[in-house]
Amino acid sequence: xxxxxFFERKGPFLLNEIxxxxxxxxxxxxxxxxxxxxxxxxxxTFLESVDYIDFAKSTKAFYCITxxxxxxxxxxxxxxxxxxxxLFELCKVTKKFYPSADIDSPDSSLKSPKKSSYSxxxxxxxxxxxxxxxxxxxxxxxxxxxxxxDVLIGDNCVIGSQAVIRNSLIGNNVVIxxxxxxxxxxxxxxxxxxxxxxxxxxxxxxxxxxVEIGANCTIDRGSINDTVIGxxxxxxxxxxxxxxxxxxxxxxxxxxVGFAGSSIIGDSVSIGGQAGVSGHLKIGSNVKIGGGSGVVxxxxxxxxxxxxxxxxxxxxxxxxxx
Amino acid sequence: xxxxxFFERKGPFLLNEIxxxxxxxxxxxxxxxxxxxxxxxxxxTFLESVDYIDFAKSTKAFYCITxxxxxxxxxxxxxxxxxxxxLFELCKVTKKFYPSADIDSPDSSLKSPKKSSYSxxxxxxxxxxxxxxxxxxxxxxxxxxxxxxDVLIGDNCVIGSQAVIRNSLIGNNVVIxxxxxxxxxxxxxxxxxxxxxxxxxxxxxxxxxxVEIGANCTIDRGSINDTVIGxxxxxxxxxxxxxxxxxxxxxxxxxxVGFAGSSIIGDSVSIGGQAGVSGHLKIGSNVKIGGGSGVVxxxxxxxxxxxxxxxxxxxxxxxxxx
Amino acid sequence: xxxxxFFERKGPFLLNEIxxxxxxxxxxxxxxxxxxxxxxxxxxTFLESVDYIDFAKSTKAFYCITxxxxxxxxxxxxxxxxxxxxLFELCKVTKKFYPSADIDSPDSSLKSPKKSSYSxxxxxxxxxxxxxxxxxxxxxxxxxxxxxxDVLIGDNCVIGSQAVIRNSLIGNNVVIxxxxxxxxxxxxxxxxxxxxxxxxxxxxxxxxxxVEIGANCTIDRGSINDTVIGxxxxxxxxxxxxxxxxxxxxxxxxxxVGFAGSSIIGDSVSIGGQAGVSGHLKIGSNVKIGGGSGVVxxxxxxxxxxxxxxxxxxxxxxxxxx
Numbered sequence: 001x002x003x004x005x006f007f008e009r010k011g012p013f014l015l016n017e018i019x020x021x022x023x024x025x026x027x028x029x030x031x032x033x034x035x036x037x038x039x040x041x042x043x044x045t046f047l048e049s050v051d052y053i054d055f056a057k058s059t060k061a062f063y064c065i066t067x068x069x070x071x072x073x074x075x076x077x078x079x080x081x082x083x084x085x086x087l088f089e090l091c092k093v094t095k096k097f098y099p100s101a102d103i104d105s106p107d108s109s110l111k112s113p114k115k116s117s118y119s120x121x122x123x124x125x126x127x128x129x130x131x132x133x134x135x136x137x138x139x140x141x142x143x144x145x146x147x148x149x150d151v152l153i154g155d156n157c158v159i160g161s162q163a164v165i166r167n168s169l170i171g172n173n174v175v176i177x178x179x180x181x182x183x184x185x186x187x188x189x190x191x192x193x194x195x196x197x198x199x200x201x202x203x204x205x206x207x208x209x210x211v212e213i214g215a216n217c218t219i220d221r222g223s224i225n226d227t228v229i230g231x232x233x234x235x236x237x238x239x240x241x242x243x244x245x246x247x248x249x250x251x252x253x254x255x256x257v258g259f260a261g262s263s264i265i266g267d268s269v270s271i272g273g274q275a276g277v278s279g280h281l282k283i284g285s286n287v288k289i290g291g292g293s294g295v296v297x298x299x300x301x302x303x304x305x306x307x308x309x310x311x312x313x314x315x316x317x318x319x320x321x322x
Numbered sequence: 323x324x325x326x327x328f329f330e331r332k333g334p335f336l337l338n339e340i341x342x343x344x345x346x347x348x349x350x351x352x353x354x355x356x357x358x359x360x361x362x363x364x365x366x367t368f369l370e371s372v373d374y375i376d377f378a379k380s381t382k383a384f385y386c387i388t389x390x391x392x393x394x395x396x397x398x399x400x401x402x403x404x405x406x407x408x409l410f411e412l413c414k415v416t417k418k419f420y421p422s423a424d425i426d427s428p429d430s431s432l433k434s435p436k437k438s439s440y441s442x443x444x445x446x447x448x449x450x451x452x453x454x455x456x457x458x459x460x461x462x463x464x465x466x467x468x469x470x471x472d473v474l475i476g477d478n479c480v481i482g483s484q485a486v487i488r489n490s491l492i493g494n495n496v497v498i499x500x501x502x503x504x505x506x507x508x509x510x511x512x513x514x515x516x517x518x519x520x521x522x523x524x525x526x527x528x529x530x531x532x533v534e535i536g537a538n539c540t541i542d543r544g545s546i547n548d549t550v551i552g553x554x555x556x557x558x559x560x561x562x563x564x565x566x567x568x569x570x571x572x573x574x575x576x577x578x579v580g581f582a583g584s585s586i587i588g589d590s591v592s593i594g595g596q597a598g599v600s601g602h603l604k605i606g607s608n609v610k611i612g613g614g615s616g617v618v619x620x621x622x623x624x625x626x627x628x629x630x631x632x633x634x635x636x637x638x639x640x641x642x643x644x
Numbered sequence: 645x646x647x648x649x650f651f652e653r654k655g656p657f658l659l660n661e662i663x664x665x666x667x668x669x670x671x672x673x674x675x676x677x678x679x680x681x682x683x684x685x686x687x688x689t690f691l692e693s694v695d696y697i698d699f700a701k702s703t704k705a706f707y708c709i710t711x712x713x714x715x716x717x718x719x720x721x722x723x724x725x726x727x728x729x730x731l732f733e734l735c736k737v738t739k740k741f742y743p744s745a746d747i748d749s750p751d752s753s754l755k756s757p758k759k760s761s762y763s764x765x766x767x768x769x770x771x772x773x774x775x776x777x778x779x780x781x782x783x784x785x786x787x788x789x790x791x792x793x794d795v796l797i798g799d800n801c802v803i804g805s806q807a808v809i810r811n812s813l814i815g816n817n818v819v820i821x822x823x824x825x826x827x828x829x830x831x832x833x834x835x836x837x838x839x840x841x842x843x844x845x846x847x848x849x850x851x852x853x854x855v856e857i858g859a860n861c862t863i864d865r866g867s868i869n870d871t872v873i874g875x876x877x878x879x880x881x882x883x884x885x886x887x888x889x890x891x892x893x894x895x896x897x898x899x900x901v902g903f904a905g906s907s908i909i910g911d912s913v914s915i916g917g918q919a920g921v922s923g924h925l926k927i928g929s930n931v932k933i934g935g936g937s938g939v940v941x942x943x944x945x946x947x948x949x950x951x952x953x954x955x956x957x958x959x960x961x962x963x964x965x966x
Contacts, residue, residue: 103480103497106446106464124750125772128447128465142750143772143790144806146465146483158747160828161790161808162466164483164500173839175747178808178825179860181500181537184482187558193572193590194554195495195532210839215825215862216501218537218559218577232838236831237862238884238902240560240577240595250837255862255884256902256920258560258578258595260613268837273884273902274920274938276578276596276614291904292920292938292952294596294614308614308630308952309642320953425802425819428768428786450769450787468787468805484788486805486822503822503859506804509880515894516876517817517854538823540859540881540899562882562899562917580882580900580917582935598900598918598936616918616936630936630952631964 005132005150006167007101007202015063018044018093019081028063033094035224036061044093047073048086051280065089087199088190094200094224101200104166104185107148124161136172151183160215167201167221171209177237179216182207186220186243186261199223201243214239214255223261230267248285266301275310290316327454327472328489329423329524337385340366340415341403350385355416357546358383366415369395370408373602387411409521410512416522416546423522426488426507429470446483458494473505482537489543493531499559501538504529508542508565508583521545523565530554536561536577545583552589570607588623597632612638649776649794650811651745651846659707662688662737663725672707677738679868680705688737691717692730695924709733731843732834738844738868745844748810748829751792768805780816795827804859811865815853821881823860826851830864830887830905843867845887858883858899867905874911892929910945919954934960 012029016022031042036055039045045061047053053073056064064078071080083089095102109131113123122140130149135141139153142161147153151165154172159165163176166183176182188199203222207229213219214237221227222244229241230249240258247253248267257271260279269283272291277283282298289295290306290313299305306316334351338344353364358377361367367383369375375395378386386400393402405411417424431453435445444462452471457463461475464483469475473487476494481487485498488505498504510521525544529551535541536559543549544566551563552571562580569575570589579593582601591605594613599605604620611617612628612635621627628638656673660666675686680699683689689705691697697717700708708722715724727733739746753775757767766784774793779785783797786805791797795809798816803809807820810827820826832843847866851873857863858881865871866888873885874893884902891897892911901915904923913927916935921927926942933939934950934957943949950960 104482104499105480106444106462106483108444108446110447110465122750122752124752125754126448126466126770140750143754144466144484144770144788158749160748161750162484162501162788162806162823162825177748177828179484179501179538179806179823179862181484181559184499184537184559187536187556187576189556191572191574196534196554196556198534212840212842214831215828216538216823216860218501220559232840234831234833234840236884236886237825237828237864238560238882240558242558242577250835252835254831254904255886256578256900260576260595273904273922274596274918278595278613291922291940296613426804426821427802428766428784428805430766430768432769432787448770448788466788466806484806484823501806501823501860503806503881506821506859506881509858509878509898511878513894513896518856518876518878520856538860540823542881560882562880564880564899578900582898582917596918600917600935618935 004098004202006204007098007200009097010099011097012042013096015044018096022081030063033090033097033224034061036064044081045078046086046090048090065093085190088197090224091190091197091199094202098200098202101202102185102198107146107166109149110146142178148183154209167203168205168207170207171211171231173210174207175212176207177213177215177217180213180218182213182217182219183221184218186223188223188243188261203227203244205229208233208249211235217241225262236273242279254291326420326524328526329420329522331419332421333419334364335418337366340418344403352385355412355419355546356383358386366403367400368408368412370412387415407512410519412546413512413519413521416524420522420524423524424507424520429468429488431471432468464500470505476531489525490527490529492529493533493553495532496529497534498529499535499537499539502535502540504535504539504541505543506540508545510545510565510583525549525566527551530571533557539563547584558595564601576613648742648846650848651742651844653741654743655741656686657740659688662740666725674707677734677741677868678705680708688725689722690730690734692734709737729834732841734868735834735841735843738846742844742846745846746829746842751790751810753793754790786822792827798853811847812849812851814851815855815875817854818851819856820851821857821859821861824857824862826857826861826863827865828862830867832867832887832905847871847888849873852877852893855879861885869906880917886923898935 012031015024015028034043036059039061047066056073107130110128113129120137124143132150135153136155139157141159145163148166153170157174160178168183183205185201190197203226208231210232212234217239219241220243228246233251235253236255242261244262245259247265250268252270254273256274263281265283266285271289275293277295284301286302288304293310294308295310304313334353337346356365358381361383369388378395429452432450435451442459446465454472457475458477461479463481467485470488475492479496482500490505505527507523512519525548530553532554534556539561541563542565550568555573557575558577564583566584567581569587572590574592576595578596585603587605588607593611597615599617606623608624610626615632616630617632626635656675659668678687680703683705691710700717751774754772757773764781768787776794779797780799783801785803789807792810797814801818804822812827827849829845834841847870852875854876856878861883863885864887872890877895879897880899886905888906891909894912896914898917900918907925909927910929915933919937921939928945930946932948937954938952939954948957
């Protein structure tokens, strides 16, 4: 992950500017907050679950927010910063580095695009484009659509009308139909009575080449990681993709399917209409998920599942006949 | 419920102008049509179900549309007006008082907001605002959004782009993401072959302080009552809330959840993605509803439910293992 | 089906311009590609499933794309053109006749409507209308809505704000609420690794008189046939209707219901919220489908069904009690 082009980063901060109540041996400057696998030695990282202990063993970070229980999984050069609630602390630290990523304020740099800046782009009426956007040749953008600052769109894309695209990198030959809202902040917060603490979303949405997104879909950007849709994956209308979801290539996702946060979907997966995939799951490649199914467990490569909760097809048929 | 600021009310009407076929002893003027609990002695009210007999016993109204079967529940000073189909008559009476509330015609008062009227509001491009709107300090409204006449929005709110807000009262620190449609007429009508009779929707949407609404949500206004979302309740993307639903404070409603009309949800309720709540239910406080569940019965405080139909979690797990 | 007013048709083509590898006895000119029941002798047709053998026996077409297995169902004057994958060949042929129907490029003819051309229509602000549209008397179109070229809208309709309507014929007294996307290309393609082959959608959407469509609905146009919603059928918010679906008159479709492609729904059908109907089904008239149900089989007239998969109500209740 290179520099964050969408959100202004504050800092660097000294470790004891970040954690006032903790004593640190050295005067360490921290430049950014990153996941275990992306962090360098100048970054702070975090370990909140045993799901990530493989990354913990090889992280390059020198400091990691974690719990007393999880600290032993960290590689020996990485010093644990022990807290009670990793996500709560992570939320506060991320907000210190990225103070404007927790609420999607409207982009004040939006303007009618200048013909001279986008000579090979075909714009509909009333299109608004933010500063520093790059839009490829032969791409068209439908009327009333909004492309916020720093978004990159490749060549030969067709973006429909009434769309909003923020914090996104979009490949070539991508089709996005009318009314999509892509790159918004996800549904991540620490519940607190009276006033929840919103998790800053500093990730982005990446749509690879040849992706198609149906009408009125919503694709949230990642919180710390990115939300990614692989090459030649097609989504039907009204699909909802939460933050940090990663979908492989050549998938078919039918109408009104929903993905909760952070699930990882393999390649050549087909998902029937209105199915739902819970958060933090791993769905293998060549999986088929029947329409209306509710997936609550990991699924291995090549499995066909159906039902709520989703089970292998032969079990579903047997149960239905009982 | 004070005067209706969103819909022009006709009348007052004499009772026999409203019910031509019924003889009334006195020449009574009726000023409005209101639910049992809100009606004063100058208003007409209605009782269509035993669910509301507690209100029937204490209503201040002198006249109530009801059936022969239900009339005995009314307090003795309230005279029943006996009909076959209460909702059909209520629909016709409401339309007499509020002739323009059954179809959402576009607001002809929409204009680009004048800087002088909204000096402390930050508007994106092409925002349209109707007459008599009040928008608080430090609130921002995204590009292409539409705020129709008489809508009130508090301080420090962030309204996204491509949103439409009608007939709504919005508190402070409220976040509404891109593409939401709030305050529209609900899905209420008397089915009639060839041409349904639409129920006028004279209620509004109330979003209390610190509410967050995800992208592309739809929240219909109330028919006779209001649709209310309590303080610090957060909704994810593509949630649908039908007319008259009341949701308490500190709730978490995940993506693509749907509520049918008139259900009442307590405080601190969490609902997983794609769950559905049927109409006219009472869901207690501190309830957890699993993703994809279909709730068809009332749920008591503190219960965890899952499944379709939703049952207590331990029953769901037992059934799934069978 | 008369001439296609929405898509430019190329041709006519000689049969061996269409199928280079096949030898034809005569030099036949083909003018269009049409379903069995609509094709005339100058058109090419196709038979891909035994579901359509009744039409195969009476088609007027002289040439039909089909398989070796299905060819015997064709009436004797109709010569089979044998292929391995009918839909793949159909896709290629349709794209030859209609090269621009597989991706919804923005309509470059959109403009602010001239008062003189639409003197009896009430437009909100920033409405865009394409060339050759006809909009009836006393119809109103909300702000920021887009009506693309050649769309016909009847009298006395109310179209909300932020809507997009393409490739559609809309009757009288139709209500379309805010944010609907109607007439877009459906989710039809031949999956090919790396770059799917999109099926051209040359059909349209037909909304008959007195239809109502709730907010943020999506209704895709037909691929070869049309998508049709019958008289006085009402849809609630966030309903998704896929290509080629045909819904009868006087139906009630609650919020977030989804229909997969090509299903046919009778008259006076009521469908509860979040229910899903699979593709290519026949649902009779006077059917009631419970909220959240998943319909995967044909349903006979007058049946009440519920569950996933949906079964007759008494079976659902019995199963739930087990």
